[in-house]
Amino acid sequence: MAREQFQTLTEPMYYILLALTRECCGVDIMERVRQISGGRIKVGPGTLYAMLSKFEENNVIKKTTETGRRKSYIITETGIQMLKDEYERLKAMIRDGEDNIDF
Amino acid sequence: MAREQFQTLTEPMYYILLALTRECCGVDIMERVRQISGGRIKVGPGTLYAMLSKFEENNVIKKTTETGRRKSYIITETGIQMLKDEYERLKAMIRDGEDNIDF
DNA sequence: TTGACAATATCGAGTGTCGATATTATGATG
DNA sequence: CATCATAATATCGACACTCGATATTGTCAA
Numbered sequence: 160m161a162r163e164q165f166q167t168l169t170e171p172m173y174y175i176l177l178a179l180t181r182e183c184c185g186v187d188i189m190e191r192v193r194q195i196s197g198g199r200i201k202v203g204p205g206t207l208y209a210m211l212s213k214f215e216e217n218n219v220i221k222k223t224t225e226t227g228r229r230k231s232y233i234i235t236e237t238g239i240q241m242l243k244d245e246y247e248r249l250k251a252m253i254r255d256g257e258d259n260i261d262f
Numbered sequence: 263m264a265r266e267q268f269q270t271l272t273e274p275m276y277y278i279l280l281a282l283t284r285e286c287c288g289v290d291i292m293e294r295v296r297q298i299s300g301g302r303i304k305v306g307p308g309t310l311y312a313m314l315s316k317f318e319e320n321n322v323i324k325k326t327t328e329t330g331r332r333k334s335y336i337i338t339e340t341g342i343q344m345l346k347d348e349y350e351r352l353k354a355m356i357r358d359g360e361d362n363i364d365f
Numbered sequence: 366t367t368g369a370c371a372a373t374a375t376c377g378a379g380t381g382t383c384g385a386t387a388t389t390a391t392g393a394t395g
Numbered sequence: 396c397a398t399c400a401t402a403a404t405a406t407c408g409a410c411a412c413t414c415g416a417t418a419t420t421g422t423c424a425a
Contacts, residue, residue: 229402252352253353
């Protein structure tokens with residue numbers, strides 16, 4: 160399991176996982192997503208915390224430390240594989256686009 | 263209007279629009295999406311017809327002919343612009359990925 | 366004129382998104 | 396130590412998309 164769900168990542172999911180290639184807590188992730196995307200993407204708390212739960216359940220990320228209320232996470236091997244798959248999917252979409260329209 | 267919605271296209275939306283760079287009716291679109299994606303993507307009728315309505319409402323596509331029950335559509339300039347925007351978004355996601363992980 | 370088929374349309378359940386708001390733990394201050 | 400501001404996480408309801416199963420409807424052949 161864990162790979163049945165999330166066959167295709169949404170944009171917020173993709174950036175959350177990208178942020179978690181370094182250990183981060185929730186608010187750090189929001190900040191890092193903004194940085195990584197050059198300000199293009201902003202993930203709201205509703206999306207973020209819902210996804211953190213779901214990702215942890217599915218071993219896509221794992222909790223590292225929990226000091227007080229602050230919980231930090233990092234991506235797992237499974238999560239990295241998901242990012243790679245997503246990267247390939249994006250490439251495929253671009254290729255299929257280029258084959259059918261002049262961009 | 264018409265450009266407030268659909269800032270980011272989903273994978274099915276993207277392929278439906280790509281298919282409609284040629285005049286097509288609904289079932290033709292399903293077939294063409296399969297071809298264009300090399301068999302990777304299959305859009306179901308629920309998704310397809312819901313989207314055709316929404317796209318037509320928003321002038322992203324327009325009806326060309328209606329012979330009997332069969333309705334054909336083609337993408338509009340607005341739709342082409344949306345595809346271009348989506349193409350840029352995909353490129354940005356790929357770039358942001360490459361900057362943060364070794365694919 | 367009826368029946369098979371082709372094409373479109375609808376439905377309900379599931380999932381993700383979002384901002385607004387609520388909750389809770391911590392540390393500083395008096 | 397009490398309490399209060401703040402930081403961080405959690406929850407909520409409304410909305411949008413996806414999907415397959417099923418229903419509807421128009422056309423043509425016999």
